[in-house]
Amino acid sequence: MARYLLTRAWQSALTLLLSTIVVFFGVRALPGDPALALAGEDRSPEALEAIRRHYGLDQPLPLQFAQYVERMAQGDFGVSIRTGTPVSSMLTTALPVTVELSVLAILIATALGVGAGVLAAVRRGRPAEWLANALALIGLSVPHFWLGLLAILYLSVATGLFPASGFVPFLEDPVDNLHHIVLPAVILGTGLAAIIMRQTRSAMLDSLSSDYVRTAKAKGLRPRAVITQHALRNSLIVVVTVVGLQLGGLISGAVVTEQIFGLPGFGKMTIDAVFQRDYPVIQAVVLLTATAYIVINFLVDLLYSVIDPRIRVTGDPA
Amino acid sequence: MTNLSFSETSQSRRRPLRAAVAAVAVFCTVVACSPVSDSGGTQSGDNQSAGQDSFGTPADAAAVKQGGKLVIALSAEPDALDPTLSRSLYSRYVFQAMCQKLYDVNEQAQVVPQLATALPTTSGDGRTVTITLRQGVRFGDGTAFDSAAVKATLQRHLTNARSARRSELGPIDGVDTPDAHTVVLRLKQPFAPLLGALADRAGMIMSAKALQSLGDDFASAPVCVGPFKFAKRVPQNSIDVVRDPNYYEADKVHLDGISWRILSDASIRAANLRSGDAQVADSISTQDVASLRQDAAVSVLQSQSLGYQGLTINTGNVDGVGTAPKPINRPLAQNAKVRQAFEHAIDRKALVDAVFNGLHAVACSPISPASPFSSPEAQTCPAHDPEKAKQLLTEAGVQTPYPVTMLASNTPDTLRLAQALQSMVKDGGFDLKINPVEYSSLLDEQDRGNFELLQLGWSGRIDPDANITNFVGTGASQNVSGYSNPQLDNLLTQARQANDIEARKKLYGQAVTLLQQDDALIYLYRQRNLTAVSKQIQGLQVFPDGVIRAAFAGFTK
Numbered sequence: 001m002a003r004y005l006l007t008r009a010w011q012s013a014l015t016l017l018l019s020t021i022v023v024f025f026g027v028r029a030l031p032g033d034p035a036l037a038l039a040g041e042d043r044s045p046e047a048l049e050a051i052r053r054h055y056g057l058d059q060p061l062p063l064q065f066a067q068y069v070e071r072m073a074q075g076d077f078g079v080s081i082r083t084g085t086p087v088s089s090m091l092t093t094a095l096p097v098t099v100e101l102s103v104l105a106i107l108i109a110t111a112l113g114v115g116a117g118v119l120a121a122v123r124r125g126r127p128a129e130w131l132a133n134a135l136a137l138i139g140l141s142v143p144h145f146w147l148g149l150l151a152i153l154y155l156s157v158a159t160g161l162f163p164a165s166g167f168v169p170f171l172e173d174p175v176d177n178l179h180h181i182v183l184p185a186v187i188l189g190t191g192l193a194a195i196i197m198r199q200t201r202s203a204m205l206d207s208l209s210s211d212y213v214r215t216a217k218a219k220g221l222r223p224r225a226v227i228t229q230h231a232l233r234n235s236l237i238v239v240v241t242v243v244g245l246q247l248g249g250l251i252s253g254a255v256v257t258e259q260i261f262g263l264p265g266f267g268k269m270t271i272d273a274v275f276q277r278d279y280p281v282i283q284a285v286v287l288l289t290a291t292a293y294i295v296i297n298f299l300v301d302l303l304y305s306v307i308d309p310r311i312r313v314t315g316d317p318a
Numbered sequence: 319m320t321n322l323s324f325s326e327t328s329q330s331r332r333r334p335l336r337a338a339v340a341a342v343a344v345f346c347t348v349v350a351c352s353p354v355s356d357s358g359g360t361q362s363g364d365n366q367s368a369g370q371d372s373f374g375t376p377a378d379a380a381a382v383k384q385g386g387k388l389v390i391a392l393s394a395e396p397d398a399l400d401p402t403l404s405r406s407l408y409s410r411y412v413f414q415a416m417c418q419k420l421y422d423v424n425e426q427a428q429v430v431p432q433l434a435t436a437l438p439t440t441s442g443d444g445r446t447v448t449i450t451l452r453q454g455v456r457f458g459d460g461t462a463f464d465s466a467a468v469k470a471t472l473q474r475h476l477t478n479a480r481s482a483r484r485s486e487l488g489p490i491d492g493v494d495t496p497d498a499h500t501v502v503l504r505l506k507q508p509f510a511p512l513l514g515a516l517a518d519r520a521g522m523i524m525s526a527k528a529l530q531s532l533g534d535d536f537a538s539a540p541v542c543v544g545p546f547k548f549a550k551r552v553p554q555n556s557i558d559v560v561r562d563p564n565y566y567e568a569d570k571v572h573l574d575g576i577s578w579r580i581l582s583d584a585s586i587r588a589a590n591l592r593s594g595d596a597q598v599a600d601s602i603s604t605q606d607v608a609s610l611r612q613d614a615a616v617s618v619l620q621s622q623s624l625g626y627q628g629l630t631i632n633t634g635n636v637d638g639v640g641t642a643p644k645p646i647n648r649p650l651a652q653n654a655k656v657r658q659a660f661e662h663a664i665d666r667k668a669l670v671d672a673v674f675n676g677l678h679a680v681a682c683s684p685i686s687p688a689s690p691f692s693s694p695e696a697q698t699c700p701a702h703d704p705e706k707a708k709q710l711l712t713e714a715g716v717q718t719p720y721p722v723t724m725l726a727s728n729t730p731d732t733l734r735l736a737q738a739l740q741s742m743v744k745d746g747g748f749d750l751k752i753n754p755v756e757y758s759s760l761l762d763e764q765d766r767g768n769f770e771l772l773q774l775g776w777s778g779r780i781d782p783d784a785n786i787t788n789f790v791g792t793g794a795s796q797n798v799s800g801y802s803n804p805q806l807d808n809l810l811t812q813a814r815q816a817n818d819i820e821a822r823k824k825l826y827g828q829a830v831t832l833l834q835q836d837d838a839l840i841y842l843y844r845q846r847n848l849t850a851v852s853k854q855i856q857g858l859q860v861f862p863d864g865v866i867r868a869a870f871a872g873f874t875k
Contacts, residue, residue, distance in 0.1 A: 032758030036765065039482075040397070040405035044795035045640045050480045083553055084398055084537065090553050149585065157593040164593040165391075165581055167555065262581045262590075264555030272395070272554055277758050 012294045016287065020072070023286040024065055027279055034081045034277040055081050057279075068283070078280035082272070087284045090269060095288075097167060097265035098254055100177075101185055105250065106243060109189035109196055114239060116193070117200025118232060121208060132197060139194030144253050148187045148260040155183060165262035184261040188253050192246050199242045203235035236307050244300035251289060371688075371846070373425050374619045374867075377572065377857025382872030387575045388855065390868060391587040393601040395554060395580045400537040401522035402475050405482045407777050407864065410519065411600070415576055415869045416458070416559050417542035419521035420449060420468070421513065423780055427624060427688050427862040429517045433463065433543060437513070444508025444817050449501045449516075456564040457525035458547035465495035470526045472503075478534075485795075486515040486784070508815040510822060514781025518863075545571045545869040555580060572857075572872030588850065591616060597855045600866060602848040603731070604674040610850050617853055620846040621860045622679050624686045624785065625778025629724070629840040631657055634800030635767030640793065643800040649716045650770060656720070657837035658700070659710035663746025664739065665702035670843050673734050681844040683830040684776075684785045688862045690819065691782045695827030700834060707746030718747035725763055725772040728754040732773060764798045772798075775845070780863060782826050783814050790839060801838035 035051040036043060052058040056067065071078060077087035120132040156164035162183045170177040207213055208231050216226045255267030262268075266285065273281035304311045396409035401417055404410075422432040431437060438449045455463040472493050475483035488509035494502040503512070515521065528541035540548050545568070546559035560575040562568070579596060581587045587599040588606055592613065602610065602618065610616050633651045634643025649656045666680040682699035685692050711718055722743075726736045733754060740750040755763065763769055779785055787810045788794045792802040806829055813825035833839065847864045857871035 030759075032756075032762045036761045037758050038397070038405065040407075043405075044485055046484075047480070047482060054480055082397065084403075085553060093552060094554070149589075152586070152589045152593070156595070157589050160593060164590045164595045165586065166579060166595065259583065260586060262555065262579060262586065264552050268554050275756070275758060 008298060012298075015294060016290055019290040020069070020283070020287060021065075023283055024068060025061070027277070027282050028061065030277065032277045034279060037276040037278075038081055051081075055079070057081075072287075077284040080273075080278055080281050082276045082278045082281070087280050090281065091266075091284060091288065094264060094266045094269045096169070097263055098251075098258070098267060100170065101181060101188060101254055101257070101263065101265060102250055104181060104185035105189035105192065105254075107189075108186055109192035110239070110243065112189070113193040113196025114200050114232075116197040117235075118204055118227065120197065120201040121204030122227060124205070129201075132201070136194040136197045139190040139197075142190070144187055144191065144256045145260055147190060148184070148257060151183055151187055152260070167263050181263070184257045184263060187260075188250065188257045191253060192243070192250060195242055195246060196239055199238045200235055203238040204231055207231035207234050233307070237304060240300055240303050240307065244296055247293065247296055251292075371621050372619050373621050373861055374851070374859035375857070376859070377870060377872050379570075379572075381875055382572050382856050383875050384572055384872075385574045386572075386873040387577060388573050388598065388868055388871060388873075389590075389596040390576065390578045390866065391581045391590050391596040391599040392578045393580075393582055393584070393587065396557065396578070398537040399540045399548065399551070399557070401471070401519045401524060401542070402478050402481050402483055403537065404519055410863075411866045411868075412557055412559070412578060413519065413522060413542075414865050414867055415546040416544035416548055416562075417522040417524075417540065418544050419517060419519075420451075420523065421517035421521055423517050423861055423863045425859075425861055426690065427686070427780060428690055429513050429780060432517075433521075433523060438516075440508075440817055444510075444815065445505045447503040447505065447512065449503070451499045451501065452566065453499055455543055455566045457528075457543055458541045458562050458564060459525050459527055460564055461525055461527045463523065463543050464498040465501045466498070467526045468501045468523050469493045469495050470529060471523045472520075474524070474529065475520055483515070483520040486511075486518070486520050488512055488515070508817060510814055510817055511781040511783040514779055514784060517780050546573075546576060549575065570870055572870070573868075576868055591850055591852060594852070597852040598858060598866065598868065599850045600847075602850050604677045604848065607675065607677060607848060615853050616850050619849040619851060619858070619860045620677065621862055621864070622686060622688055623778045623845050623847055623864050624689060624780065624862050625776040625864075626681045626684055626686075626785070626841050626844050627678075627773070627775035628681075628842050629660075630764075630772050630774065630799050631660075631838055631840070632767060632769050632771070632799055633838045634802065635798055636800065638767055639765045639798050639800075640795060642793070643802050646800075648770065649714055649720070650722060653714045653716075654836055655710045655714040656716060657840070658835075659707040659714070659746060660722070660743065660748060661700050661834075661837055661840050662703045662707040662710065663743040663748055664840070664842070665742055666699075666842055668702075669735070669738055669742065673731070673738050674843070677846055677848065679844045679846065681841045683833065683841055684789070684839075685782050685826055685830065686778065686844055686862065689780075689782060691823050691826055693823045693827040696823075696830045698830070698834070704745040704747075707743075707748075711747045719744070719749035720747060721749045721751065723751045723753055723770045725753050725755060725760060725769040727757050727760050727773070729757075736773065767798070767800065777864060778862075782822075783810070786810060786826070786829065787814065790833060799838040801836065803832060803836055806832045806836075 035048045035057060038051055039047050056064060077091065079086055080090060116132040116135065120129040123129050152164050155161045163180055167180050168176040213226060213231050216230045254265065255270060258265040258267040259271060269281060270285045273285065392408055392411065394408050396412050397406040398404055399409055399412060401413065419432050420434045421429045424430050429437065433452055433455065435450045435452055438447045440447050451465060451468065457463055475481050475487055476490060488511065489506035491504045491506050494504065496502060522542055524536065525541035529536060532539060544562060545565050547562040549558040549560045551557045557578045558575060561571055561573065565571065581590060584603040584606060588610065590596040591599045607618055610618055631650060632646060634646060636644040636646060670676060670678050670680055683696050685696040687697055708718065711720060724736060726732050736752045740752060743750050764772055764774065776785060788796045790797060790801055790806065791810055792807050809825050809829045813822045816822050816825065847860055849860050849866060851858050854874055855871050856874050859867040861867065
């Protein structure tokens with residue numbers, strides 16, 4: 001186990017370093033200049049010069065990179081070129097929003113997806129399966145932004161059930177917080193729920209036709225116990241893998257969802273930063289996303305052994 | 319490089335546009351399209367038609383409730399809330415509620431006193447400007463507003479390394495404070511645009527105490543004189559201000575607070591307005607105005623801006639903006655006749671009608687008809703005449719169709735404009751190719767001079783100098799065309815130094831004539847700032863400077 005962790009840590013560090021290099025030079029290779037974007041309409045050569053000097057953009061690129069890595073090593077993400085605020089403080093306000101949105105979306109998607117998947121497998125060939133399949137197809141094919149707009153139109157504008165936009169921090173008012181974030185989380189979760197539903201359904205169908213399920217039925221277990229304790233447990237491996245793999249899709253979905261519902265999260269911050277060529281913010285966002293990917297993949301690997309004790313994590317080459 | 323022609327998009331869109339162009343062309347032949355006149359005039363009700371201004375009316379104190387929080391959906395995020403550093407138009411909306419200025423602007427785009435008691439007095443040689451300040455005024459932190467605070471603010475504007483105000487303030491040599499309520503500005507040369515600058519961010523006075531304690535971080539907790547004071551900012555999301563009990567006319571303030579929420583998508587802003595989550599939405603799309611007008615709960619304010627949208631032709635920008643112009647070996651760059659032909663090929667009225675439902679106003683010069691500096695010369699307009707365009711091209715000795723590539727931003731509105739232009743100039747003998755790029759790249763290409771023709775605009779300032787000189791003056795900071803005409807430079811310098819409004823009017827009229835001869839910048843239309851307001855709200859106004867004035871609004875009883 002210790003050796004496995006070491007290998008993973010080393011691989012992760014290498015991945016992070018590579019992504020740092022790629023994003024640092026990649027974002028600077030884009031046409032466009034953050035000083036121009038910041039200067040807005042009132043741009044004179046002196047103003048541009050002053051902005052570049054203030055943010056160290058007038059230094060040679062390798063030097064900028066060295067300074068960036070040095071600051072990163074001290075946990076300093078730098079200062080946003082656009083807003084002048086430290087990137088770390090922007091992250092501390094934006095990150096909880098996106099984490100809350102994503103976690104809630106995953107929970108909702110898993111609950112809906114697993115429930116519908118099991119139902120579709122157990123009630124195979126009956127209306128319940130058709131309905132679940134139809135809903136999954138819609139969930140997969142309808143883009144988030146369209147669903148979000150419809151939700152705002154019917155659930156906010158027409159009925160006033162949910163606020164159309166905005167965010168209240170959880171610590172300030174938990175109830176109001178949930179009221180603001182449930183709708184975006186459901187919208188964000190729809191695509192994932194559909195994928196989970198389909199995977200659960202096919203894994204369940206496999207399990208239900210396997211020998212151990214027949215044995216369980218033969219020894220007189222109640223159907224509910226057969227489904228939940230035997231068939232479902234073995235199907236969950238697939239669900240966990242899918243959730244892990246779909247995380248990337250979830251993050252890009254969060255970008256759109258946050259934009260539509262005006263949530264001050266990570267996604268909105270990323271879009272604004274890219275359009276304004278706000279290098280420090282783009283770098284921090286990419287690095288953090290890469291870290292999140294690595295950590296989640298690692299957690300997924302660990303979860304395997306929890307769900308299926310036959311799988312053991314090991315550092316030995318296969 | 320993409321050639322976005324109508325045949326590539328859809329046939330069904332081509333016909334109505336062609337028909338509209340044709341119909342307007344016939345109309346124009348009958349009534350002659352120049353000079354530009356402000357078709358509708360101004361009025362304050364909300365039952366106006368497309369081409370009219372509606373600025374909103376002040377609140378009737380008896381009809382509004384005390385209290386309540388106004389939510390304004392903003393299309394873009396304001397930048398630093400620091401009058402010295404701010405460069406974005408949107409920060410002016412927030413400043414309007416919390417940072418009053420020495421001077422303000424009224425509905426007629428005239429400068430009026432705000433924190434000063436009267437318009438400044440200027441000495442005979444134009445080099446000494448005396449400003450008298452209101453008495454008994456206090457900043458949001460309770461400290462006194464006096465000449466020392468004005469001096470500290472102006473000095474910060476002039477000396478801060480990242481100041482966006484230095485060039486606006488012009489040749490200020492020194493600031494004197496003979497007493498607590500008098501400020502005297504000493505200038506190296508006369509500088510008429512100073513008054514317009516003091517009616518914008520350069521005239522916003524900051525608390526000396528806050529400046530001392532916050533320094534360059536003033537934007538983290540800005541303190542000025544205003545009906546409201548800063549409360550909270552969540553980056554990318556919202557800015558909140560609350561009523562300031564220290565304000566000198568606190569009894570005129572009805573709201574408890576104002577919150578600006580950043581919602582970049584126009585349809586989301588409209589949805590928030592309809593759901594009641596917001597009471598005001600800025601920058602409404604011209605496409606949404608008709609449906610919002612049908613909503614009995616919403617009114618739409620429209621005020622013609624002092625800026626313009628136009629086409630800049632690269633006539634000499636080879637090594638980047640600000641460098642000495644160099645010859646470019648293209649007929650469009652070298653020969654004014656080719657540029658004039660391009661202008662004659664454009665039917666501005668049809669363009670504005672087809673692309674913006676007639677909500678924006680035709681523009682042929684940098685001077686808005688709403689400006690006190692406008693004159694008949696400044697409003698003349700080269701007529702739409704495709705035959706003349708072809709004739710000029712023949713005289714210039716170029717083959718038709720003459721190919722031109724236009725760099726434009728990739729937003730839907732700009733692309734529709736570009737496509738309409740493309741089909742329009744074909745009749746005048748031009749083959750227009752469109753090269754759409756994302757905004758940051760567009761600015762970059764523009765400043766480097768990597769373009770033949772480009773579409774961009776300017777939001778506009780009160781003083782005409784700020785709308786002209788920087789863009790067409792030789793070597794000026796935003797002269798991206800690389801255009802140079804010493805005769806024009808001379809006129810603009812005279813206009814800058816003349817303190818008599820009639821003299822300046824005449825000089826700007828002459829400048830417009832030269833601009834239209836050389837045609838390095840072809841002015842197309844003037845945007846109307848479209849603001850949707852819930853009818854629950856009274857007293858919200860938008861003047862020609864484009865700033866949403868929400869400070870004295872209130873909820874209807």
